[in-house]
Amino acid sequence: MATLLHLDSSLFPQxxxxxxxxxxxxxxxxxxxxxxxxxxxxxxxxxxxxxxxDGALAGFTAPDEHTPEQAAAFVLRDQLAAELEQADAILIGAPMYNFTIPSTLKAWLDQVIIRGRTSGEKPSAAGTPVVVVASRGGSYAPGTPRESFEFVQNYLEKVLNGMLGLEVDFIVPELTLARSNPATAHLVDLADASKAKAHEDAATKAKDLVSRLAA
Known part of the structure; x- marks a missing residue:
């Protein structure tokens, strides 16, 4: 039976x-x-x-050499790493806040990246597929005026793939603030189309991953 690790990081529950x-x-x-x-x-x-x-030092110290403080701090890091390693697939909600990821998601990454275990020459979860929903209020796609401000996909591709060895795929709902910002009212149709495609992609990717893991 496959295991999905699902992380949400948006501040807004509704x-x-x-x-x-x-x-x-x-x-x-x-x-x-x-x-x-x-x-x-x-x-x-x-x-x-x-x-x-203490948690950082524990990641670079052999367990039998941990101080009591390092051992206590490493319990959480070990738990998060185990969840990552247990997962057959990973789902991450990563909205853009001030051009980058929420600090809560960065905290998870800092805790779960352990040199010599989840990162390094042989990352323990290497090859695990991860789908990232990278929503943003505007558009930062190639060719748009704010393309150079995009630090969600660029960053997560480097850290999830480059450090953790995960197989990264993105779903990108854009222009999510079009209906609430009068200045972008003319983009509502594009926003609605982006939203519909994101939900369609999410359902398709979920089905494809289940089929792939069952094969």
Whole structure:
């Protein structure tokens, strides 16, 4: 039975574009794979602590050499790494805040990236597929005026693939603020089309992953 690791990081529990799309993915995943397991973390509702000195040092120190403080701090890092390693697929909601990812998602990354285990020459979760829902209020696509301000996909591709060795795929609902911003009212049709495509992609990717893991 396959295991899905699902992370949401949007601050908004009701009006979040990224949460809506991850919910579509998860609903389809569970419909296709009712006997599977889902590990869920709402990083906004229950934020993880930032990585501090003892936890960081513990990642570079042999377990039998940990101080009591390092051992206590490493419990969480070990748990998060185990969840990552247990997952057959990963789903991440990553809305753009101030051109980059939410700090709560960055805290998860800092905790879960452990040199010599989840990162390094042989990352322990290498090859695991991850679908990232990278929603944003405007458009930062290639050729747009704000293309150079895009630090969500660029960053997550480097860290998820380059450090953790994961197989990264993005779903990008854009222009999510078109209906609430009078200055972008003329983009509502494009926003609606982007939203519809994101939900369609989420359902399709969930089905494809279930089929792939069952093969």
């Amino acid at each position: 009006s979040s574009a990224s949460r809506d799309v991850t919910a579509t993915f998860r609903k389809e995943w569970e419909a296709q794979h009712p006997d599977g397991t889902v590990i869920y973390r709402d990083l906004a509702a229950e934020p993880l602590p930032h990585l501090e000195l």
